[in-house]
Amino acid sequence: MESFSGNRATEHVRRRNPPKLPDNKLMALRRLEGPKKRLLRDPPLRQRYAEEMQLLLDKGYAESVPHNELHTRPHVSWYLPHHPVINPNKPEKVRIVFDCATECGSVSLNSQVLQGPNLNNKLLGVLLQFQVSPRVSGPHGGHRGYVSPGQDHRDVCPDNMVDAQQNFYVDDLLISMQSADDGIRLAEQLRHVTSLGGFRLTKWASNSKELLESIPESERHKEVKEIDIERKPFLTERAIGVRLDLEKDQMAVVIKHFEQGGSVTRRDLLCVISSVYDPLGFLAPFLIRAKVIFQEECRRKKGWDEAISDSNEVQW
Template sequence: MTDIKGMFHQFFVSEDNRDLLRFLWWKDGDPNNKVVDYRMKVHLFGAVSSPGCANFGLKRAADDGEEEFGQQSANFIRNDFYVDDGLKSVATVKEAIDLIQASKSLCASAGLKLHKILSNKKEVLESVPADERITGVKDLDLHVDPLPLERVLGVTWCVESDTFQFRIELRDRPVTRRGILSTVSSIYDPNGYVAPVTLKGKQILQQMCRDKLGWDNPIPESLRPQWEKWRLECVHLEQLKIQRSFKPENFVSIMDAELHHFSDASKEGYGQCSYLRLVNNWKRSLLLRHGKSKGDPTEACDHPKTGIGCSNHVCKNK
């Protein structure tokens, strides 16, 4: 994982467009001086145009530097950045070190600086100067200290165990439709790892909507026990660990990968489940499951012959 330092400020605004970024400020930053009219010469944080312009410049830097610094680093810059945050997995430590060095050089050629570098492999971190590592790792003794918890695009990543985890901080909010919506939405889970859990909270909210309760109406007594039980049980999500890498270390080289998608729906909601099938060069296969849901969660079973799961209520092989 890496970040581009001050990304928006690294790209100039064309001179004929700078009047669109005018602002008033005291001369020389002194409040006792006269207020004068300034124009931003670079893109600023908060402007709707900044992410698009900066991403265009970043991809242009990849195109310009591809011949000198290699296709792998150019593709990383082109395809694996979310605004200024870069995320990439490679097969070996050497590949990671080479990619970091080439990407740093490519960015530097365009006046950009890669920093806040983090890896789940300490050998990779040792190849990076301490001042270019992410803050929580700069002062660590990599031979002794464990790697910390970090956030990756809002998701908690335990770098030492290379797992995704959840930090649950349910604040005391009014037990109203508004408060329940705020509590349920506070569990950030873009990949749907804990969809069967958050689903129950959403169903309670759904019932309040069906009952046409206002935003600040208290929860009905018939739903209160379900809500309190769900809220108490949510703290156990902190014990859950999701392996970041689907591929086990001893699985050798992947020769083929298949995605199998299944979905189902009811009046209570709908669900979707995906299976990743990996085949290595020994013709051994591995089946991994990932799902999302909105509505009643249904348990899944594995067919003894096919190894593909299905909803219990339609399974003929239970």
């Protein structure tokens, strides 16, 4: 891992150096047709997409290839298809996805690099540790690469902060502390140590108003910034895909509902069942019953938009 300008970077380990890549330009152009038509039909989306792409250039994450170099590096050049993705929970944000799994002649960009071991903590373990007892708790997100700074600066890491590494899942941290003072102390230490490695912890949220008051408003989660922590109740926040009721310090589930009055269809059943994210299995007794009803409707071999049977609608 290299360090430059206060940041860290590491190269992918290639299977072959230099690589031997086929010319995938035509494939990439064909893949571009779909996103192009979508963007032409939606000018606001096209504008946001262009802004996100320009942001990659402005931040130095990407750079323009000089025209005279476009065709001078055969077998080591690769055209990367990309398309917009919008999270229904964050409709205002457009994410550009670069498809490194796209193949050309049985070759993809992913196939040219070696895959290392999975260093992520187990999702189930992180969630169980987070909710093991009623404590001051807070999901924190918006950073990557905490493990390395924690190891490189172990001399300034108290034990409880080193242990915090076990509470990260990818770039989200979920951790519980015994008191607000402990949480405030840990938050300050975490922000300091990760900054030594060039990382920034942001999007802080917690069920402790004292802890939130100790975090600069610019570093708090967007929805937490917009509430008066002295007067208004806390909001339900998402952490690692799981809803957390910050006011009650409980996990919550938001279920999609279809409009009342019309017939319930098999498509409606699948929509509701698929909308429930329950990695800890708390809702299994209810979801199994719903899936049994859906399975029975599949056996009837009716259309997706035809009404389900009266008996199943009553059970549903």
